[in-house]
Amino acid sequence: MEITDELILKLFAQKQTKEQAFNLLMQKYQQDIYFSIRRVVFLHEDAKDITQNVLLKIWRYLDKFRGDSSLRTWISKICINESLTFIEKKKRLLNLSESDYVDFMLKTVEEDHYLSADKIQQLLQKAILSLPEKQRAVFTLRYYDEMPYEEMSRVLNTSVGALKASYHFAAKKVEDFLSKH
Amino acid sequence: MKNLEELKEKNYFHVPEGFFEQLPNDILNTIKKEEKKNRLYRKAIVAAAIAAIVVIGSVTILFFPTPETAVSVAISNSPKIESFVENPPPTNTPQVYEEELDNIDYQIMEYYNEEVLNSDYLY
Numbered sequence: 001m002e003i004t005d006e007l008i009l010k011l012f013a014q015k016q017t018k019e020q021a022f023n024l025l026m027q028k029y030q031q032d033i034y035f036s037i038r039r040v041v042f043l044h045e046d047a048k049d050i051t052q053n054v055l056l057k058i059w060r061y062l063d064k065f066r067g068d069s070s071l072r073t074w075i076s077k078i079c080i081n082e083s084l085t086f087i088e089k090k091k092r093l094l095n096l097s098e099s100d101y102v103d104f105m106l107k108t109v110e111e112d113h114y115l116s117a118d119k120i121q122q123l124l125q126k127a128i129l130s131l132p133e134k135q136r137a138v139f140t141l142r143y144y145d146e147m148p149y150e151e152m153s154r155v156l157n158t159s160v161g162a163l164k165a166s167y168h169f170a171a172k173k174v175e176d177f178l179s180k181h
Numbered sequence: 182m183k184n185l186e187e188l189k190e191k192n193y194f195h196v197p198e199g200f201f202e203q204l205p206n207d208i209l210n211t212i213k214k215e216e217k218k219n220r221l222y223r224k225a226i227v228a229a230a231i232a233a234i235v236v237i238g239s240v241t242i243l244f245f246p247t248p249e250t251a252v253s254v255a256i257s258n259s260p261k262i263e264s265f266v267e268n269p270p271p272t273n274t275p276q277v278y279e280e281e282l283d284n285i286d287y288q289i290m291e292y293y294n295e296e297v298l299n300s301d302y303l304y
Contacts, residue, residue: 026205038194055208114195121193
């Protein structure tokens, strides 16, 4: 049976089937949630914590979801906001500037066991990591998730034009990084 | 250099084995723990509210008493007043004894007795 968003929302609205609905939601979205977070924060342990926070927030607030956008868009918005908030907190906690944070992450990423050993892929991830985090979010949503600009606009509360420009500059930076290394 | 599109590999990030199988259970356990904690928290708030009402009520009665309770509290708090209420001192009204009355007094009393007894006001 296909798990539709309508079915999840209908079951979630009833007290006796709320947990069942949430299980279906996790079955359908947990990997998308995890990987969309992981692409922004990079490290598994960080992505795991944020994924748990996102799922707890979905549990708490899904009954307030009004259906103004699709459920996927709503979830993506929570993932991006939580990831960016997490990075800000981490920078403050470690007392790191933007460039120090990138250097710190590049070193940490090299030691992460849960990354592909492919050298070209490693280089691509380093290039993505060197982007400012908001631009990184734009780049990963478009590049990996192939999210339409209109949907990205709802997720990031930014105009379509600004997002197109941001993605264009991000892609250029990544290509420049790859050609230099 | 390869084109960006050619490098698009979705499984660059690896996860520990069984991570996605375990994640729903972990989340549901956390939710259950959180809800239990919330229930206890709500009960604690109700208990604290009741305790606060009792304390405020007691303080109000003690420090802002009604006039009746103020008198009784004042009496009970002061042994002097209590003994005064229980054993009032003799009044200063002079006591008149029969031996001090003379003849004229008896005449006056008799006169008034008759006046009063004959008075229509009594009937």
